[in-house]
Amino acid sequence: MSTKQEDSRGLVSERLASELRRDILDGRLAPGTRLGEVALAERFDVSRGPVRAALNLLNEIGIVTIVPNSGARVRVIGREDAQALYEVRAALEGEVAMLAAQKAGAETARRLRDLLGQHAGEIRARPDGAYLQTGGDRDFHLVIAEMAANPILERYLSRDLYPQLALLRVKHRNVRGRGAEALREHERIAAAIADGDPEVAGLLMRRHIRNSWTALEAQLSETEEDRT
Incomplete structure (x- = not known):
């Protein structure tokens, strides 16, 4: 196979992977759904090779x-993997x-304030709902990762960790009442970052993640009880 053909096949597999990833993380392909190569090749009108590469x-x-x-x-992400x-x-x-706190600049406070102001409006509309963010520059955690200016950390979080967390949330979207509480935690983290206080920012972020896990773990328990 020529290099040009290899590049073409690689681009096709990346496009298929992107479309399937979107279907999975949006919940259109639920955890446990079989992803047959033949069916996917027919759906995308390609051979099985790019489908296999995408998977x-x-x-x-x-x-x-x-x-x-x-x-x-x-x-399907089980409890042990979710906790890890x-x-x-x-x-x-x-x-x-x-x-991010160490590298905070003049625009840091404004950018975080504007972002969390948007989130506050969304949470007021759904006060008992989960804190659902749309990704990219609307996602608090991705914005903080960008502000940290460490490309390796940012790439690992955005490419490897966050998709798994998003998949976990597909089955557990509605952690009841968590939205307003998570927003308050984000506001405290944002303030520490804008103040250039790395120790407090790190402490508050780790506490925020632990609180998020506690809320999700409770919902995982409820789901397991429903199956018994």
Whole structure:
């Protein structure tokens, strides 16, 4: 195969991976759904090779599980893996918050204030709901990761960790009443970052992640009880 053909196939597999990732994280392909190569090849009107490559890409970032002689499925994240993800998240995001505080500039406070002001309006409209963010420059945690100005940390969080957390939330979208509480925690973290206080920013971020895990763990327990 020529280099040009390889590049073309790679672009196709990346496009398929992007579309499937969106379907998974938006909940259109639920955890446990089988991802058959033949069906996907027919859906996208491509051969099975790019489909297989796309599924491997999604397996690498942790949102698809591939079992030999069984095929691929949307990953189901169990309690043990969920807790491990949150432990890693607390460690990394605590460091990110500290770095963001160390590098805070004149625009930091304004940018965070504007962002959280938008979130506050959304939460007022759904006071008992979860704190759902739309990603990109509207996501508090991604914005803090960008402010930390550490490309390795930002790439790991955005490419590897956050998709797994988003998949976990697909099944547990409505952590009741968490929205307003999470916003207050974000506001305290933002204030510490804007003040250039890395120790407090890191402490508050780690506490925020632990609180998020506690709320999610309670919902995981309720779901398990519903199945018994």
